[in-house]
Amino acid sequence: MSNILEDNHLKAKYVIIGNSAAGLSCAEGIRSGDKKAKIMILTNEKFDNYSKPLISYFLAGKIDLKNIFFKDHDFYKKHSLTLLKDFNVKKINFRNKEILSWDDKKVIYEKLCIAAGGVPIIPQVELAFLSEKEEPGNNSNDSHIKHGRSGIKSRIISEIDIKNIDGIFTFTTMDDSLKIKKYVTANKIKESVILGGGLIGLKSAESLLSLGIRINIIEMSGRLLPSSFDKTASEIYEKAFRDKKSSVSVNKTIKRVYIKNNKVVAVETGDGKVIYTDMLVIAAGVKPNIDFIDEETEERKNLVFLRGIKTDKYMRTEVRDVFAAGDIVENKNVLKNSIENIAIWPLAVRQGMAAGQNMAGFFKEYSGGFPMNSVEIFDIPGVAIGITNPDNFDKKHLEIITDYNRDLNVYKKIVIFENKIIGVLLIGNIERAGIFSGLITNKVNVGKIKDLLLKDDFGVIQLPAEYKKHLVTGDAVAL
Amino acid sequence: MADSFLKSFKNIIKKSKNGFIINAENIAYKDLNRIIRELVKNDKDHTYFSEDSGRSEIIEIQKVLGQRYIGDGIQENIKIVLKGTPGNDLAAFMDGPQIEIFGNAQDASGNTMNSGKIIIHGNAGDITGYSMRGGEIYVRNDVGYRSGIHMKSYREKFPVIVIGGRAGDFLGEYMAGGIVIVLGLNTNDFCRSNSFIFKKNEAVGNFVGTGMHGGVIYIYGDIFENKLGKEIIKSELEGSDKAVLEKYISNYFNYFSLHYNLDYNKFIKLEPYSKRPYGNLYAY
Amino acid sequence: MALKLNQSEFEIHRDEQKCISCQVCVRQCSNDVHEYDEDNESIISDNIKCVGCQRCETLCPTGAIRIKQRESEFKYNYNWSPGHLKNIYKQAETGGVILTGMGSDKPYTIYWDHILFNASQVTNPSIDPLREPMEIKTFIGRKPDKIDLYKSSGKNMKNPVFLTNLGPQLEAEIPVLFSAMSYGSISLNAVKSISRAAYEFGTFYNTGEGGLHKDLKKYSESTIVQVASGRFGVDKDYLNSGAAIEIKIGQGAKPGIGGHLPGEKVNYEVSTTRMIPEGADAISPAPHHDIYSIEDLAQLISALKEATEYKKPVGVKVSAVHNIAPIASGIVRAGADFISIDGFRGGTGAAPQVIRDNVGIPIELALASVDIRLREEGIRHNISLLVAGSIRSSSDVIKAIALGADAVYIGTAALLALGCHLCQKCYTSKCNWGIATQDPYLTKRLNPEIGARRLYNLLTAWAHEIKEMLGGAGINAIESLRGNREHLRGIGLSEKELSILGIKHAGEAW
């Protein structure tokens, strides 16, 4: 496939930017309707495909390179897909339907799906470059940057710094994972700071922990996984971290990172505490990867709603023949009835599939989604579905029922709004979590079974009759 | 002993151009059959009958009436010509000869026959070809009930019955191999004035092929579905079927000097669903 | 609580090597025999609660359980059998009548087992039922003495006038019908199984006195609706919903005794079907209180015929009692179209043991004597005779028909096909096989699709066997066997018994 790269002008009926969940689903979606036309997939990476969520498992050594691919090796061949690797999109000329790369390759499309995913958010952290003799944190205070001190060089961190300075990493790509792996192995790293207690933070923490590295998580908000967890849930994991001689610091930020000899040596938190560390993982979240869409253009304005690309229910954007799917997209949150970016794998797949089918001419609706995530750290599985922290809901119709068994480390929280479940948080026992996502998706009235929801033997059988019938006889039945 | 036996019948045995002529009037079947056997044994040259070579040594029996078991158990390839009405069990256990009857045959002709040929210029009675294992039977006109019952092929043996007229009920009952062909053409027994029983104007009676688990029945013209035994399936001819039919039907036409213009597309073919129709009958 | 003197009837053997503590037995026993001990992760079984239904044994996936009749429970005494002792202990404790279920298990002579059937050899050919036609279709209903086919005069020769009015007939594809078992005494799923099997096979089932559940109306052409003394569920619709009507006078297991369905079995569905209040006892009086004599029976028969416009055969079911022959004669003369006679080994959901085991006569003798008596009176051919009371196999059927029956009813055999293991505890309503119970947890265990299939299979198998035996005897229509006692021989029977049965002894030629 690599020889294709030598061709400067490439054409395909369908072009997909992005080679992950959404992109490949999109390709499958197209193929389900159009068996023949050329499909070209552009990726800025050098791998065939790999599952981004798996990079933490790879880092932890739980899976090898062979298994990090979520599509088989013959996937491209089977679906006659042309994959252009190392294709870094510089800009898209929507009027001419051209995609240009930084190395001046050009791809011409008839229909385009942008599934370029997300990129890490880099927070405004100061980098302090220490000389050999300087030590981090001495007399440090908030005015440090402004006034300077004995000539310490400092600046706000940039993407280039992450690439160039040893020990600072983001953690969203295979490259990141490989780099970290190489770094920790080569330097026999024992101590690490993770900036951010969100999903990426936790995942990277778990991986590093399993490599025998102590973790210091610095989370800006009051709890881990702030979008999904509540304080109780967070504390279960915080305790688990502490048990592993790691630390979790909530309501804290990192204001400064100390670099010596182009290498991270310590971080200083917002309250002035210095934490010596060999490495720093910046896990402050991701944002839609829309940088290659020229900010000046008309199209950019049409495409982008808040942070990502807005699509309709057919995954069409405002620009003709341009579709989008995956973490780059802003679409409906069915629970809030709002438009937002929900960057989770299942929705990426679903959107990609819908986009692909619509590109091939079939009307396939994507009806929106809601966030959900599962983690398992220190053998404690946790699942958060929907709105687990219902801040903006009318309290009158809101019920939150919880059950916390400290001995077993089992915590259940169910958020009910107007007799319908809108959020579920399960820690410790997640066995039948999916039933709740079903109830949420299908907006099932649980008014009569509220008492049963938290029971250990809660299952399909207790569900309201009609919905149960749908389930039991549901997909598999025509009685 | 044998010679003296034959001598005692010298008045009724005459040498003919190519064999013997026997006048069987009022001769008991035991005597008649022994005469035939002795004549066969005496033929030391074994210049037996062969249809292909045209050579023939023929024992012709005239005025046959009711004598049973003619040809029973004979293994040599002689030809016997019968004029009259032979009795039951004609050619039972026969293993070689060709018997040609100018007249009707009674019941159980070709019973458990191993090889040879029976050509009947008339009708044949019930259970014609019972348990026949090999050889061929040609009946110019009709046959009675249960013709071809339990006939079966075995290794190189392959029994064939060709019926020019109509066959009674239970044709090919239990049939396990071989071929039965019913033409339904040359019948003298079709619309019977005395018949009260509901019979469609068809070449075969009821319960065709009941219990059949091998072999093929070909019938000229379609038949009423209700007549089919529950173990068989009706289908149309394939190319190879036509070749088989042509072979035996041309024999039939030759033997009886007949000719019909047959439309081979009008044949139906009956075959069993299974070699083991009763596989599920028993509880173990 | 005073000491109970009765010991357990069964021993539960659990092979610990095989027991995997899966608890299927625990979950399946409605008598709470088995209990899971969490501490030991093992199962403990209580012999005394066991009724010997073998549900656990049957379902145990490793074959770890064996239920054995408990031996030497009492000191041996020929006269005072364990049965007597147990009953006395129980009665001494409770002061009650000993109840039991299913037919009598006492060792009276079973005449079926002393009768042998005939086959052809040489003088006539046996007939191969698989290949040759073999007819076992049976018509049940009243038949006239002779036929008057057409008018002897009249000019319209093209349209002969058919004079004989045959009267309504039940057309059964096999001379085997399912006998009366009411919804209430058995579960709806059991009735569904039976009715569906009857419908699909082309025979009949009998509602018993339980009324006709709405789900069974679709099988009405295969239904015999029963009118018993309690008249449960009987209305004009009910009468018209069946193919025939049977007036129940008596039941073989409990001649002269009424019935009693306890209120706890009368749930919503049963109450609707029987048209009685929910939870109320359903009591069938011993006699019909409009029948105190034979002429009253005639009156009821006529009333039912009037109500159904003479479109359905009306029969009468009686127990086989000592003077059954004249009783049967009276029933024929009262205008019944068929008589059902239930022998003393007939089954029941609940009967006083003392009645069940001591009242009535065996069906074989009743049948023979009724057939002869009706024949002597020249009225046998007018009526169809159905017999019941422990028909256990196709050979019993064949023998019954050769003795003179038109058809048989099977009850216990049908329940066995549904899984019954004859534990005889029907009256407890805890039937572990989901048959004699209304407990929804238990009735679920009988899937009527499986039940109907099993019954259909049973009839199919019996039909094959009946045909085999008929064919062996050189007969190709069941009517040629009816009353053909020449094909029967007794074995090990006294002259008197042979004479009542009207058959020769084995070894005697024609």
Next chain:
Amino acid sequence: MNLNLKYKSGYRVPSGCAVFGVINESGRVFNGEMVINAISMMHDRSNGLGGGFAAYGIYPEFKDYYALHLFFDDSLARKETEVFFQKVFKIKYAEDIETGKNNNIKNPPIIARYFVVPKNIITVSEELKELDINNESDYKSAEEEFMARFVTDFNYGSNNAFIISSGKNMGVFKGVGYPEDIGHFYKLDNYKGYLWTSHGRFPTNSTGWWGGAHPFGFLNWSVVHNGEISSYGTNKRFVNDYGYKCSFSTDTEVLTYLFDLLVRKHNISIYLINYILASPLWSDIELFPEEIRDIFKTLRIIYSRALVNGPFSIIVGNQDYMYALNDRIKLRPLVAAKNKDYSFVSSEESSIRKVCPSPDRVWFPDGGEPVLFLLNKKGKKPEIEHSPVEYLNEYFSSNMCKDKQKVV
């Protein structure tokens, strides 16, 4: 003792046999030589334990009298019988039946015939008093009924004398021996009849006895039969229920009573009899045209006990016709032939050809398909009522039968 009691006391004697029958439909009479010739061809089908003949039209001079043929054990029995007969009958003529000497015929009984009419039946029979007799035809029926009861009662009650033949202008000649010997023993070449049936017997289970030989004669009926009836018990009880007493314990006796009951007493057309004795299968009945299906269904249901099961071929003689029938799945052979006004039925074709070498037509009746040859008395067929069968025949002949391709 020829009339050994034990054969009478409920022992049934099944048998395999040869049957033959011939009728001249124009009513021309011919002597018994032909039928002896024919039946002798089937010598091997019998074993010398029974043979017999029935002949119609043999007693024209006594045609209005019942010709009773009797076997007596001894002269005492004969004496007693004759005294009894004197009371009941007006005896027109009586004689020993002439027999010839035949070495193969052993121990014949005393054989005699009586031409009789009953004295006033109203006075002799209490039972018949109840009958409603208004005219000659009623009286004729009543007289037949009287004779029927008399004959069955006589045979049932007697141990040493039997009436073997009781019709008018007909007679049964039978005994223990091969049929050809019996024929010569009775000198049948001296008799001339228009309808002859004959029987060669191969009884099993017992030695033959004179009374058990065939044909079975009862009133004008004579029946010869080949095969064993599996439904014997059922059929016997059926005729028993209608007052027939079975004295001879043979299938043939029961068959005869079935014909008498159905045709004479129940007035069922001879055209319908096969639908009872060899009923069509239920599956065939379903195929009948709807208009008459019920009739056949009813017929079978009511007369289910008259279904004759097991292998049989029978030839029934009557003053008006010769009737032959096979069981419905044809387990016994039957061949029919016609040559001008002679018609034949036989177990084997060779017997027919023996007496009629080239008949116009030879055919095998199907199982349950009757063969009926009517006597054409003075150009007048016997009165047979219109029946569903004619309708059926018409239906099928118009719908089904079309000429086949002709021989080239």
Next chain:
Amino acid sequence: MQGRLGKVKKIFIREEFCIACRLCEIYCQVEHSKSKKILKAFKEEKDLISRVLVEEVGFNSFAIQCRHCSEALCVEACISGAMIKNKNTGIVICDENKCVGCWMCIMACPYGVIKRNISEKKVASKCDLCGDEEYPVCVKNCPNEALQLRDI
């Protein structure tokens, strides 16, 4: 009962006939054990997991296992490509070699019929319709045909 013969077949749940004996669970555990022998599996192996689940409330009960949905949410949610729906047979299978135990599928499945198997490597454990068997063992061993394998 008819065999699979490559057709798309599914297990139908018939609640009205489930008798809560749980034999389906027992046989499922055996089928997915190492030895596949009931005594050996139960006596010697640990952490047997049933992929069919009997739910019971009062006399109501049924056994539920993977519905092999036409649009399977578990497949959609799977981040490792372990959960695959075979387009020919319709069967959804979790490739335990690829599964990393992220439990996204458990979270997605509205029937709640995927289980955590943490006995060795963490993997999602679910009904595979007993791949090689003519009938899934739960269907084969249901004494009351409350589970039926039928064509779609």
